[in-house]
Amino acid sequence: MASGTLEEDGEDDAMLSEINVTPFVDVMLVLLIVFMVAAPMMMVGVPVDLPRAAQAPAAQVTQPLVVTLDRAGRVFIEEAEADPETLATRLRPMAEAAPDRPVYLRADRAQPYGEVMRILAALAAAGFGRASLIGEAAP
Numbered sequence: 001m002a003s004g005t006l007e008e009d010g011e012d013d014a015m016l017s018e019i020n021v022t023p024f025v026d027v028m029l030v031l032l033i034v035f036m037v038a039a040p041m042m043m044v045g046v047p048v049d050l051p052r053a054a055q056a057p058a059a060q061v062t063q064p065l066v067v068t069l070d071r072a073g074r075v076f077i078e079e080a081e082a083d084p085e086t087l088a089t090r091l092r093p094m095a096e097a098a099p100d101r102p103v104y105l106r107a108d109r110a111q112p113y114g115e116v117m118r119i120l121a122a123l124a125a126a127g128f129g130r131a132s133l134i135g136e137a138a139p
Contacts (some may be wrong), residue, residue, distance in 0.1 A: 065094060090126075103130065103131040
């Protein structure tokens with residue numbers, strides 16, 4: 001007889017060696033959700049009665065540096081005109097004094113992209129890591 005049943009093959013005591021992981025995964029997902037909900041509730045700081053100050057300290061906000069490239073191709077640092085060839089040299093002392101000072105570049109829309117990139121490269125060469133481009137909001 002070759003029907004293939006366990007009783008006929010003499011292996012009626014064979015064990016099933018596979019583990020059913022579905023209940024395990026279900027329990028783990030429920031525990032994950034419980035801890036995700038409960039964890040923010042357990043984050044309680046130490047209760048402290050803080051002293052009151054007459055005036056809160058004001059944050060030191062540095063005045064941004066504004067570099068302007070006008071329609072004629074002239075470069076201005078704040079209100080003073082600067083030579084585009086020596087722009088990095090003039091900006092270097094400012095960058096060394098305050099390397100984290102915000103820098104804004106205002107460029108006329110008639111200026112080609114390459115000229116704007118040249119000014120940005122001069123800002124980077126001077127030591128300013130970041131510069132923001134200023135534009136007007138569309139109507």
